[in-house]
Amino acid sequence: MAENQKCSRADPGQTKPCRETRESSSQTDSRTRGSLPRLSKVNLFTLLSLWMELFPQEEPEGDDDGQVRPVGLVVVQDNKVIGLHCSGAELHAGQAAIIQHGARLADCQLYFSRRPCATCLKMIINAGVSKISFWPGDPEISMLKSTSTNHSNSHSSSHSITEEAALDAMATEKLKSNSRPHICVLLQPLAPGLMQFVSETSRDCDFMQRMTDDDPELNTEELFNRQRTAHRKDFSRHFLVGTSQKHQEILTKMGLENFCIEPYFSTLRHNMMELVEVLATVAAGVPRQQYGFYREQSSASLSSRHEEVPQEVACHCIIQARLLEYRTEDPKVGVGTVIWAKGQSAGCNGTGCLYLVGCGYNAYPAGSQYAEYPQMDNKQEDRQRRKYRYIIHAEQNALTFRARDIKPEEPTMLFVTKCPCDECVPLIRGAGITHIYTSDQDNGKDKRDISYLRFSSLKNIHKFIWQRSPPSAPSPHLANGYIGKHGRQTEHESNSNKKLCTNRYHQSPTVS
Numbered sequence: 001m002a003e004n005q006k007c008s009r010a011d012p013g014q015t016k017p018c019r020e021t022r023e024s025s026s027q028t029d030s031r032t033r034g035s036l037p038r039l040s041k042v043n044l045f046t047l048l049s050l051w052m053e054l055f056p057q058e059e060p061e062g063d064d065d066g067q068v069r070p071v072g073l074v075v076v077q078d079n080k081v082i083g084l085h086c087s088g089a090e091l092h093a094g095q096a097a098i099i100q101h102g103a104r105l106a107d108c109q110l111y112f113s114r115r116p117c118a119t120c121l122k123m124i125i126n127a128g129v130s131k132i133s134f135w136p137g138d139p140e141i142s143m144l145k146s147t148s149t150n151h152s153n154s155h156s157s158s159h160s161i162t163e164e165a166a167l168d169a170m171a172t173e174k175l176k177s178n179s180r181p182h183i184c185v186l187l188q189p190l191a192p193g194l195m196q197f198v199s200e201t202s203r204d205c206d207f208m209q210r211m212t213d214d215d216p217e218l219n220t221e222e223l224f225n226r227q228r229t230a231h232r233k234d235f236s237r238h239f240l241v242g243t244s245q246k247h248q249e250i251l252t253k254m255g256l257e258n259f260c261i262e263p264y265f266s267t268l269r270h271n272m273m274e275l276v277e278v279l280a281t282v283a284a285g286v287p288r289q290q291y292g293f294y295r296e297q298s299s300a301s302l303s304s305r306h307e308e309v310p311q312e313v314a315c316h317c318i319i320q321a322r323l324l325e326y327r328t329e330d331p332k333v334g335v336g337t338v339i340w341a342k343g344q345s346a347g348c349n350g351t352g353c354l355y356l357v358g359c360g361y362n363a364y365p366a367g368s369q370y371a372e373y374p375q376m377d378n379k380q381e382d383r384q385r386r387k388y389r390y391i392i393h394a395e396q397n398a399l400t401f402r403a404r405d406i407k408p409e410e411p412t413m414l415f416v417t418k419c420p421c422d423e424c425v426p427l428i429r430g431a432g433i434t435h436i437y438t439s440d441q442d443n444g445k446d447k448r449d450i451s452y453l454r455f456s457s458l459k460n461i462h463k464f465i466w467q468r469s470p471p472s473a474p475s476p477h478l479a480n481g482y483i484g485k486h487g488r489q490t491e492h493e494s495n496s497n498k499k500l501c502t503n504r505y506h507q508s509p510t511v512s
Contacts, residue, residue, distance in 0.1 A: 037194035039278075039326045041079060042186045045111040046135065047275055047323050048084065049074045050239060052093075053113040055086040055350050056312040067164065069142045070350070072113035073097055075105065081359050082108070082403035084320070084338075086350035092140065094120025096349035098127065105129050111186075113239075115139040115254065118171035125179045133186040135272065136256055137241045141168040143250045144241075166253075173255045185259070187271040190278070198278055198326060201334065202285030205322070206418055206439035207466050211291060213441075214468055227287050231280035239276060240269065282322045286315055286466075293318075293437045293464040307342060307411040307435065308464060309354070314437050317415040318466075320359070321394075325417055329363040330391055331375045335418050336361045337394040339402065339433070342411040357404055357412060360397025364390060378449045388449040395424040399431050406432045419443050425454040428461070435462045 039047070052072030073093040075083030083101060085093045094116045097105065106128035116124070116132075117140040124132065138144050143165050176183045202208075203224050212220050241247040247269065248260045259265060292311040309317075317338055324336030339357035347353070364373050373390040376382070392400075395416060406412050413435040419442040420428060428436065442452040455463075 036329070036331050037191040037197050038328060039194065039323075040188050040191070041327070042133075042188050043190070043275060043278075044323065044327050045074045045076055045081070045109075046113075046133070046187065047279055048072075048081070048320065049111045049113040050135070050235075050275070050279060051316075051320060051323065052084050052086045052350075054238075054316075056310070056316055057086075057088070057350055058352075066144075067142055067162070068092070068117070069114060069138060069140050071116060071140050074111040075101060076109040076111065077104075077107070080401045080403075082356070084351075084356045084359075087140075088348050088350040088352075090348035091350075092117065092120050093350070094124055096347070098123050099347070099349070100355070101127075103127060109133070115172065117141045118168050118175060121172055121175050125175060125181055129181050131182045131184070133184055135187075135239065136185055136251060136254070136259055136268070137239055137247070138250055139165075139169070139172075139254060141165045143169075143253050169254050185268070187268065187275070189271055190274050194326075195274070195277060195281075198281050202281050202322075205285045206441040207286050207291075207318075209441055210439055210466055211287070223287055223289070224284050227284035228280050231283050232277060235276045235280055236273070240272060244269065278326075279323075282326075283319050285322060286318055288315055290469050291466060292469055294467055294470055296440075296463040296465050308462065309342075309413065313354075314415070314464065317413075318417065318437060321415050321417050324359055324361045325394070327363075328361045329370060330387065332377050333418070334361065335394040335416065337398040337414060337416045339398050339412060339414050341404070341406065342413065344410070355404065357406060358398040358400075358402030360394050360399075360401060362394045363392055363397065365392060378447050383449065386449055393421065393424050395420060395428060399427060408432055411435060413437065419452050420455055420458075422451045422454045425458055429458065433461060435464065437464045439466045 049072040052074065053070050055072070057070075068087075070087040071093040072087075073083070073085040073096075074081060075085070075097055083097055085096045085100070087093045088096065091099065093112070094110075097110070098120075101108075105124070107130045109131040110124060110129055110133070112132070112134035114137050115134045120140070121132075141164060203221065208220050208224060211218060211223075241250055244265070248265065251257065251259050251265075259268060288311070293314045295308070308314075317340060320338045321336035324338065325334035326336075328334035328336075336359070338359040340351075340354045341357050343353045343355055345353065364370070374385045374387050376386045378386060378388075395414065398414075411434045412432060414428060414433045415437045417439070419438055419440050420436065421442075436458075440455070443455050445452050
């Protein structure tokens with residue numbers, strides 16, 4: 001059976017890859033199209049899954065033959081993200097989702113960064129999920145296993161499909177053909193103007209602006225463009241499986257020959273290239289060269305208990321939040337938030353001790369139509385037509401639609417792309433948030449309709465602000481714009497954490 005035939009929007013006789021085209025908001029009904037370009041739900045969830053695949057991890061112990069590829073997974077229920085997962089040392093991403101959610105996966109939609117293996121797929125189908133979507137590149141059981149036994153020569157050796165990969169592909173196809181969930185590929189072209197919007201807002205975001213304020217002579221545009229180019233190159237190599245010919249060969253080996261038909265194959269790769277460009281651009285807006293999230297002086301006296309996360313993880317989570325902000329309904333300012341809790345002990349999944357609490361972006365109340373409420377900002381004279389009393393803030397949505405309760409005994413970390421405003425500060429304190437990672441560009445400002453005066457007086461919460469590395473911090477080792485496995489760590493982090501591998505896509509075999 002063709003892969004797309006399990007998609008709810010495909011006719012039974014079709015052989016065309018499935019693609020959802022009807023756009024609806026996860027926060028409001030989009031019957032009236034607004035002027036602001038934004039990510040579709042499908043592309044947002046796909047981007048989050050791709051980024052989760054690259055979650056910073058401890059270096060694997062022993063030799064890794066590269067047979068099993070890391071996978072990122074986003075679990076969605078009622079258009080809300082309730083789980084962000086990635087492969088770990090022992091558990092695959094799908095297995096981690098089963099362990100954490102169990103039967104609650106029923107009727108959920110799962111977005112994988114690549115096709116899951118048969119071991120994961122059989123449990124996911126058994127849980128009763130409603131839809132499984134994945135990017136059809138190299139699958140979890142890799143088709144690119146090198147025939148060379150010399151790892152140092154793997155880039156120049158030929159590649160052949162292994163028996164394990166062939167058996168897994170056959171089992172996966174049989175599971176798919178007999179499953180009730182819709183198993184398909186959901187990719188959409190970007191909205192007109194979105195790529196330009198992402199570029200402009202990433203280049204001028206609070207994190208880039210802080211660097212400009214610190215050093216007016218710094219050519220931040222050149223830095224941004226250099227970072228974006230490096231990310232684009234790395235992400236393309238990692239997700240696009242090299243040349244078109246090599247990609248078609250892999251699809252054929254996976255039993256997805258229908259995706260090789262033109263013009264659908266070219267459209268598939270084009271849509272993925274667009275998402276890679278978005279991911280590279282968003283990541284470039286948080287350049288790690290000589291900058292990171294460091295404890296604010298006012299919270300330095302708090303008992304730390306060494307609960308803060310390494311710089312690599314903090315920056316990764318902020319980029320998660322930055323991706324979320326491009327789903328905003330605010331006509332001017334996008335804000336994204338993701339909240340993670342740190343459990344008592346590390347699991348075997350890729351996020352270690354971290355568990356998703358919730359995430360969100362600023363939007364109008366659920367059930368409303370786009371442009372139903374005022375959208376003016378504070379530059380207009382008529383205060384009655386301004387947006388501030390109507391829009392739900394990113395932090396408010398993340399706390400309202402959280403996937404799990406906040407436990408007093410667990411450190412709970414909020415990552416937000418802008419300084420929390422006076423409306424959100426009491427909620428953050430009352431919810432039991434213990435750590436905040438953010439920029440303080442708006443701290444202390446009073447804009448009449450919205451102010452940021454309370455953040456500086458927020459007590460008993462660890463605040464980590466995007467700023468230049470302290471003199472005592474070692475210089476980061478950069479690899480294509482990312483802090484590598486010898487990256488910046490505080491003294492206690494270097495003693496309590498193993499080295500993090502943040503460039504897993506560099507370890508993949510090169511496909512020519």
